[in-house]
Each structure stands twice: as C-alpha cells, then as structure tokens.
Amino acid sequence: MFDYKLLSALAAVVEQGGFERAAQVLGLSQSAVSQRIKLLEARVGQPVLQRSTPPAATELGQRLLNHVQQVRWLERDLGQSVPALAGGSQPERLRIALNADSLATWWAPAVAAFCAEQQVLLELVVEDQEVGLKRMRAGEVAACVCAAERPVAGARSVALGAMRYLALASPAFVARHFPEGVQAERLAEVPAIVFGPDDQLQHRYLAALGMHGGFSYHLCPSSEGFVRLASAGLGWGLVPALQVEAQLTRGELVDLLPGQFLDVPLYWHHWRQGGELLASLTRHLGQAALQTLQPIS
Amino acid sequence: MFDYKLLSALAAVVEQGGFERAAQVLGLSQSAVSQRIKLLEARVGQPVLQRSTPPAATELGQRLLNHVQQVRWLERDLGQSVPALAGGSQPERLRIALNADSLATWWAPAVAAFCAEQQVLLELVVEDQEVGLKRMRAGEVAACVCAAERPVAGARSVALGAMRYLALASPAFVARHFPEGVQAERLAEVPAIVFGPDDQLQHRYLAALGMHGGFSYHLCPSSEGFVRLASAGLGWGLVPALQVEAQLTRGELVDLLPGQFLDVPLYWHHWRQGGELLASLTRHLGQAALQTLQPIS
Structure with a gap:
C-alpha cells in the first residue's frame, strides 16, 4: 500500500496553504514535513508540489490528493458503521466542479443545510458547463455539474433541471442601439458579452434567430461581472433568469426578446464508489x- | 517587418472563435486562413494555436496577439491624426487583467461611458489582485488592476484607491456558531470561505486579531458564489463592502466585528507605449x- 504519512503531508501543505501551517496541523516540525514531501517526490519520481506561495499541487500531486480524498471518504463511511474508529473527526472536503452560473444562483442555498449538518467543506472549481466533465475524467474532482448527460466510466449522472437564460441588456443600451424597438435581425450588429471561449450561448441564441455569422463582443469570465457589464450598458448577453430577478423587477435590465429564451440542462455527475457522503x-x-x-424538456 | 497578413489571420481565428468565422470576417476561404496559420507556425517554428473548439492561442500565440494589439493601437492613434487612414473602423479590443472583486463592484460603471464613446471591446482576464502583474510581465494584457504599486519595466502605475473588506456571515451562521455573540478569538474555529489559493485576506484578517494558525475553509473561486455561500450560512469571509450594500441593509449578511476591516489598495498598471486609447x-x-x-492610507 501507499505510504499515507507522505500523502497526508502533501494534503496538509496544500490544504493549509504552506509548510508552516501544515506542520502545526500535523504536529510535526516544518523540516519533517519538507522531508516527507521530498521522500514522496523521490518515490513517484516527479515533483508533486510547485514551490509557489502558497504551494500548489502539480498535476500528479492533484491526482494523489484526489486519491487521498477518496480514501478519506471510505474511512468516514467505515467510521460511521464502526464508531470506535471515527476518532477526532476532521471536517471532510468535497472537491466539486460546477459552472459559474450555478454557483451564482441555486447552488449555495441547495447545499447549505447539507454542509452544516454533515460538517463538509467544499472546494469548488469553476468550469464552463460544457467542460466540467474533463475534470471528472482526469480524476480531479469528486463530482461535477455540467450540461452533458453521459457519465464518464465509473460515474453516474442525475438530471438536475434546466437553467433558463434570457437575452438581457440595460434600458440605456436598448435606447442607444434600438431607438425604434429591438429588431432581432440586428442583434448581431451590436456589442454582446461572452463569458469566455467555451461560452457558446450567445452564438446559439443568434443561430436560433437565423444568424450564423460573427459578432463583436466583450469577454468577461465572471457571472457577477457579466451582469454588471450588462447593467452598465456595455453589451447584451444571456443571463440566467434566476440571477437577475431583482434587476428585472427594478428595470435595470430588460428582456430583449420576451419569450425567446435558451434552456441549458444541468446534470450532476458523481463517482459510483464515492462513499456514503x-x-x-x-x-x-x-x-x-x-x-x-426548470424541468428538462 | 513581420507578415501582418499571417498575424491578422491568427487574431481573427482567436477573436472569432473558429476558422469558419475568421474566414468570413477576413473575406477569405477557410483553407486560405488555415494556410496562413500553418505558414506562421512554420516561420516561428512552434504552434501558435491549440486546435481545440474554439481554438485557443498557445503561449507564443498569445504574445503574437498582444503584439498585434499594440500595433492596432498605434494604427488607431495614427488614424485619428490622419483621418484618411482610418478607413472602416473595427471596434478596438483591450485585454485587461483585474481582480474578481473589482469586476463584481466598481469596474463596469467606471468604464461603461468610455467603452460606448470609444467603441472599445473589453477582453477581461480575472486574476487575483496579488498576481495580475504576472500577466503584464508576460505581455499578455494591456493593463491590469492589482494590489502591487511597483510597475513592471515599460509600464506605469496609478493609484486607484482601496477596496474595503468586511468580515461577513449570515445571521443563521452567527446564531449557530456564536450563540453568545461573536468572539473574535474563536473565529479561527468556525468554517471560513476562501476565494482561492492566492487569497490571503482571511489569513490576514485573523493575523490582525492575533491568530496565526490554520483554520478550516470552503474554497470558492467566484465573487458572486462567495457572497451566496456566505448568505446561505456555509461560512464567514471577507467581502468588499461595495458588493453587499443591499445584503447588509436587508440583514442577509452581518458584519462580524464592526470597525475591524481590511483595506486593499488597488493600482492601475498600463504600458507607457500603449497608445492614446x-x-x-x-x-x-x-x-x-x-x-x-476609499483613499489609500
């Protein structure tokens, strides 16, 4: 079996953000922690940590951490059925990839009670809904929220529901670009906002209206920033209806083409052997x- | 001089998110665009594009794009003093790194009028305030907002002001963990929220209260997600006062230790030869x- 003393040292350095704090948590000297990391690297033949401040796991290091996490879940399950084993229970950490728009809307209220009851700490990784599954495949996360239904080998997927996106802009933006009312066929001529290179929502919305060419856009890889840019009148873009109920009510943002929306289905992918938690x-x-x-149509 | 036909092809593929749209914008066939990219790669002896969907620039490709952008700014300046040269003016694109909290608060209203008047498109890159300067040094962005004052060679820095951070949590979180009122000395014992491995704000806040050990925390690399997690009661964390005026007024979030805040100075770094825009x-x-x-103290 692996030497879990070494792996625990790696986990502590990354989780605590440094050798000094890791040493405190493990009750070791700093040089003992450093020694364990070097020994681990000698065994695996590659660096497991980037010596940055704070230290970050290398790709190999991340795989080892993921393994440590899976072992911890198994130990936790065992500890619940054999209470004598549970000992001083550290909160568990779940590493989960999800899209920024879920994190900006339904995610926190949905998991709050669970995390408080189960003493779980979350390590959230933000990935576009089209690419979160790559993190599962690489074994970097325990679960992910993404738009694809088909699970990777060893995992299961569960339908969560659909996020409804509306094409929104500020009233000032509409007045400047569409003084005679919004004309769908001119939407590709005014600046849009796109979340990042993986975000095809604006393209799909325009394609659904019959426009397949290019268009000019701001790039803004932040859900909150996206809404702020739209509210400030920099461009139009697709925003989850859930995220902007207040802005729509106050009239800070308006729906450009009422009734014309985009539903993005979301699925929860998790490892079958991920433990009871x-x-x-x-x-x-x-x-x-x-x-x-929304129900997935 | 470089062959700008080839560089423009690279810029079009990345900006349009694909060879097909790049070909449309350039008025070329798709195979002609592909040919130009191959020729460029043959000249520089390395790939300039990752053949992903959509295609992304390699590190070298990004440096070439940054150069193209600087040349475009110079052309734009020249076009303004020699109007005959201006021709069919495409909107300019400014690539800027900034911290997520600026993007979630003051950034959009501050630049909205400028972007509309000057027909500028933004390409925003989110980087922690401590590390944005790396993007400047690598020549990947035209400007950045960060916490460090000292500019990189060839750039200037301007003080913008300070973001004031308050330690916030939901009333339910306070009631659960501090039924007898918030005790500063117990803050390290309850779950915090940390933005990412580069975020030292919670550590600094605890250190200012005399606590230098480790603490347990959720990791959430999204400003909006951070506030949602705090509001849902998952943990406490440092949030810009500007971002949560409404939540503080409504009582969804409370200031754990009124009067105990952290001011983070922000500086604007830009290339000296970045052009008039x-x-x-x-x-x-x-x-x-x-x-x-806030004024920088």
Missing part, C-alpha cells in the same frame, strides 16, 4: 434542484 | 475610481 449529497441536491430549476 | 482610459478610470473606492 457523496451519495447523500446526491439525494439532497436532486430534491433542492427540483425547486429552483 | 489606453492613456485616455487611464485618465477616465482615475476619476471614476475616486468616487467609489
């Missing part, structure tokens, strides 16, 4: 998502 | 930031 989160999320997301 | 944005930003940020 992950299975319990999966049941919890399925119910919470039902209450906020 | 960048100089004009710099003047504009300096004034806008004065109105929303």
